[in-house]
Amino acid sequence: MQTASEIDAGIAVQYLLRIGDTALIQAQRLAEWCGHAPALEEDIALSNIALDLLGQARAVLTRAGTVEGRARDEDQLAFLRDEREYRNVTLVELPRGDFAVTMARSAMLAIFFKLLWQRLAGSSDAELAAIAGKAVKEARYHRQHAADWVVRLGDGTGESRRRMEAALQELWPYTAELFADDEIDRHAAATGLGPRWSELEAAWRGEMESILAEAGLQAPAATPFLSTGKRGLHSEHMGYILAELQYLQRAYPGGVW
């Protein structure tokens, strides 16, 4: 990809944090299922996926720290920022909910990440491109796993269908944020760092709708609501996640395994 203009480090860092933080917080939410999933096998599957996402977050946050040039490593970025410095989309910080909410969100996010990593594999940032090449394989599996559950629950019993419908109603308004462009997207696209996220919307919608069709479900109608997590303005749930996520590092600064 041609570098059309000089990359502004500050803006590039924001773009990277949106990716890294979204993976990080989704990993944290999925990890809440560890020991609580409906079956032992599913418990392991969810933990595997959470660890994949955590690995992606580590790689991208490390890259963000390097680009930023303030000698912050992955741990400092993950554990020592305040709420407003996190750039994850609000969708991932919503409570884990029941299994239907978890799977609906996992499907939404896995499709998004799969499409994003596919594009980032051609990033002008060689390191980000390498991370994407590896992550896209993981995202493909996450998509398969979650889509399978969306179909099973949607096309399952009356109760499972009711729960999946409720999950979609609850989460759908938050998907708009994924594709709402701003100056950071435009800069990333202009410099070849990565796509404007709005470019992924048509493909995302197509995949989502085909899964929902198979499940006998329909996508909820769009709403004017637009969440703002990736601009640092989070929901009331974010502080609680960070309290848990950051506890050890705040209590024992610099602690390592």
Add this chain to the structure above:
Amino acid sequence: MSEQGEWALWEVFVRSKSGLDHKHCGSLHAADAKMAIQMARDVYTRRQEGTSVWVVRSDHIVASDPGEKASFFDPMEDKVYRHPSFYRLPPAVDHM
């Protein structure tokens, strides 16, 4: 899914990178074949153990009867001549 709502038991066979055959490595519960393959991937190949996975419903496996062990397997005990270890190979093909 059975009437009790219990998922069926499946046996899992994994072929490793260097292996030629699928080896039995354990079992798991799953609602159907598709889920069983995914679960097997997540439970039994998370440390790079495999390049191929087979699953088969445990109740589809026909096993020999443990009570028949004496008549089934013991008679082979004194039939060493069934091993190809009594032929003298010509030097040209020795150590084959």
